[in-house]
Amino acid sequence: xxxxxxxxxxxxxxxxxxxxxxxxxxxxxxxxxxxxxxxxxxxxxxxxxxxxxxxxxxxxxxxxxxxxxxxxxxxxxxxxxxxxxxxxxxxxxxxxxxxxxxxxxxxxxxxxxxxxxxxxxxxxxxxxxxxxxxxxxxxxxxxxxxxxxxxxxxxxxxxxxxxxxxxxxxxxxxxxxxxxxxxxxxxxxxxxxxxxxxxxxxxxxxxxxxxxxxxxxxxxxxxxxxxxxxxxxxxxxxxxxxxxxxxxxxxxxxxxxxxxxxxxxxxxxxxxxxxxxxxxxxxxxxxxxxxxxx
Amino acid sequence: xxxxxxxxxxxxxxxxxxxxxxxxxxxxxxxxxxxxxxxxxxxxxxxxxxxxxxxxxxxxxxxxxxxxxxxxxxxxxxxxxxxxxxxxxxxxxxxxxxxxxxxxxxxxxxxxxxxxxxxxxxxxxxxxxxxxxxxxxxxxxxxxxxxxxxxxxxxxxxxxxxxxxxxxxxxxxxxxxxxxxxxxxxxxxxxxxxxxxxxxxxxxxxxxxxxxxxxxxxxxxxxxxxxxxxxxxxxxxxxxxxxxxxxxxxxxxxxxxxxxxxxxxxxxxxxxxxxxxxxxxxxxxxxxxxxxxxxxxxxxxxxxxxxxxxxxxxxxxxxxxxx
Numbered sequence: 001x002x003x004x005x006x007x008x009x010x011x012x013x014x015x016x017x018x019x020x021x022x023x024x025x026x027x028x029x030x031x032x033x034x035x036x037x038x039x040x041x042x043x044x045x046x047x048x049x050x051x052x053x054x055x056x057x058x059x060x061x062x063x064x065x066x067x068x069x070x071x072x073x074x075x076x077x078x079x080x081x082x083x084x085x086x087x088x089x090x091x092x093x094x095x096x097x098x099x100x101x102x103x104x105x106x107x108x109x110x111x112x113x114x115x116x117x118x119x120x121x122x123x124x125x126x127x128x129x130x131x132x133x134x135x136x137x138x139x140x141x142x143x144x145x146x147x148x149x150x151x152x153x154x155x156x157x158x159x160x161x162x163x164x165x166x167x168x169x170x171x172x173x174x175x176x177x178x179x180x181x182x183x184x185x186x187x188x189x190x191x192x193x194x195x196x197x198x199x200x201x202x203x204x205x206x207x208x209x210x211x212x213x214x215x216x217x218x219x220x221x222x223x224x225x226x227x228x229x230x231x232x233x234x235x236x237x238x239x240x241x242x243x244x245x246x247x248x249x250x251x252x253x254x255x256x257x258x259x260x261x262x263x264x265x266x267x268x269x270x271x272x273x274x275x276x277x278x279x280x281x282x283x284x285x286x287x288x289x290x291x292x293x294x
Numbered sequence: 295x296x297x298x299x300x301x302x303x304x305x306x307x308x309x310x311x312x313x314x315x316x317x318x319x320x321x322x323x324x325x326x327x328x329x330x331x332x333x334x335x336x337x338x339x340x341x342x343x344x345x346x347x348x349x350x351x352x353x354x355x356x357x358x359x360x361x362x363x364x365x366x367x368x369x370x371x372x373x374x375x376x377x378x379x380x381x382x383x384x385x386x387x388x389x390x391x392x393x394x395x396x397x398x399x400x401x402x403x404x405x406x407x408x409x410x411x412x413x414x415x416x417x418x419x420x421x422x423x424x425x426x427x428x429x430x431x432x433x434x435x436x437x438x439x440x441x442x443x444x445x446x447x448x449x450x451x452x453x454x455x456x457x458x459x460x461x462x463x464x465x466x467x468x469x470x471x472x473x474x475x476x477x478x479x480x481x482x483x484x485x486x487x488x489x490x491x492x493x494x495x496x497x498x499x500x501x502x503x504x505x506x507x508x509x510x511x512x513x514x515x516x517x518x519x520x521x522x523x524x525x526x527x528x529x530x531x532x533x534x535x536x537x538x539x540x541x542x543x544x545x546x547x548x549x550x551x552x553x554x555x556x557x558x559x560x561x562x563x564x565x566x567x568x569x570x571x572x573x574x575x576x577x578x579x580x581x582x583x584x585x586x587x588x589x590x591x592x593x594x595x596x597x598x599x600x601x602x603x604x605x606x607x608x609x610x611x612x613x614x615x616x617x
Contacts, residue, residue, distance in 0.1 A: 035413060086586045092412075093357065094589035097542045100535055101581030108574035226420070226531065233417055268428035271421035278418045279406050
């Protein structure tokens with residue numbers, strides 16, 4: 001029983017990271033119907049920026065987090081403007097191939113600049129190194145911080161989407177971009193803003209994964225990226241709470257499978273769940289009836 | 295059947311024989327050395343993969359991101375058979391068994407998932423391919439797990455590769471011209487309209503998927519036999535993406551486009567080997583640029599060979615009075 005709770009605590013930390021990445025996938029898919037394969041590489045960039053700001057610039061954790069979020073936001077918007085905007089009216093498969101191209105470009109450019117080898121994050125200092133016992137369960141401060149930051153960011157995101165003008169615009173564009181344009185909403189700005197939000201979250205996920213797993217490399221985004229997308233589909237793609245639920249679910253399942261059975265099967269189980277969900281309820285757990293797709 | 299022995303058939307045959315003989319001569323005079331021969335093999339395998347995926351994605355309009363999964367089935371089945379029967383009949387049996395196994399898995403995967411549309415199907419096929427890869431990774435006793443199978447007997451040469459590649463192209467292009475193929479194209483254009491006209495869309499989608507899986511299995515078997523070594527990593531998600539890139543680059547719904555794109559990419563990657571560190575950067579940049587400026591791919595949905603040959607044929611024919 002203790003082991004189960006311990007695994008669930010670990011799963012929640014991993015799930016937070018998946019949820020943060022999945023949010024970016026789901027928002028972009030909701031608004032332009034694109035599986036943004038480059039999103040997982042923004043997450044990788046976030047981890048690298050965090051690494052450089054902690055080692056080269058010798059900044060603390062919070063400034064590094066903000067720095068990588070800002071950098072990822074800019075990168076996300078630039079990618080959207082340069083690569084996806086010219087293809088707004090092209091076929092979806094052409095945009096998808098472009099996204100794959102962007103993804104490869106980011107991966108191999110990072111590899112050319114930073115080298116292909118695995119780097120380990122600098123040792124943590126101060127409060128981050130502590131851990132405490134909750135009953136008999138060991139909870140590290142990193143896990144608390146990961147969960148805390150994730151929850152803060154999710155509340156912030158919900159606030160932006162539900163309460164601000166630009167959030168309203170995002171919801172309108174995802175519902176019907178033509179109608180939104182006729183109502184005077186600047187669709188291009190709204191799409192860029194969606195990319196900015198998603199990329200900022202991915203950047204945060206990158207640096208959190210850096211402090212949690214301690215090792216980063218230029219191709220680290222591929223598998224978590226696919227799994228985060230699975231999480232988004234699981235919860236119902238285009239639906240923000242769906243991505244959160246999906247992220248935590250996938251994270252916990254993955255940790256439980258590798259804890260109780262062969263860890264090599266954990267990805268297989270994740271994909272098997274995906275296929276079952278798709279066959280039984282293709283629109284995902286939360287379905288599409290709730291019209292909020294941003 | 296009348297058409298089978300018509301002028302077009304002879305033209306196709308002649309051009310096929312010419313291609314075969316010219317490349318065979320280049321190989322025997324060592325102009326195509328052993329290094330270029332492996333490029334040639336890679337191109338042939340990519341042509342088979344791209345043409346078979348084009349049947350699924352380009353002609354039937356079903357977006358599959360799991361083609362490497364079927365390829366891996368063909369590769370493993372053929373490798374396991376030829377490792378136990380290192381003879382030519384063993385190789386033929388291996389390729390056939392690989393292709394048939396892949397086709398059977400294609401039916402099993404296709405029946406439930408092809409009800410899904412668009413991106414959902416893409417993700418489901420991606421998941422299937424990953425599951426297949428993870429199964430191979432975990433069947434240590436049979437597939438040797440992550441270490442992979444090595445020392446697979448090599449039987450492929452230019453003749454075999456050519457035989458399978460040309461066979462794939464001929465069978466798939468004939469399938470597309472048949473009434474079944476037309477039904478597949480009608481599903482791509484408008485599934486609901488096709489259903490209303492009496493096309494059993496599920497049946498044709500599964501048929502196209504199965505044929506695609508069959509030829510992907512052949513390609514995998516040839517891969518195993520050409521490169522002597524396979525492991526589950528080769529057939530990951532990025533392999534499926536590579537195949538899809540060839541298809542989209544050549545043009546969805548253009549078989550000659552897939553062939554041209556496979557040859558071009560094969561040649562480009564060979565010559566970019568010299569710049570290994572920036573090879574992938576150039577590749578990805580050109581991908582983005584081509585998609586921005588020519589999103590329909592190099593050939594669109596047009597076919598190259600037929601129009602040129604018919605134009606050539608036109609000039610030989612006695613001129614008839616045209617209106």
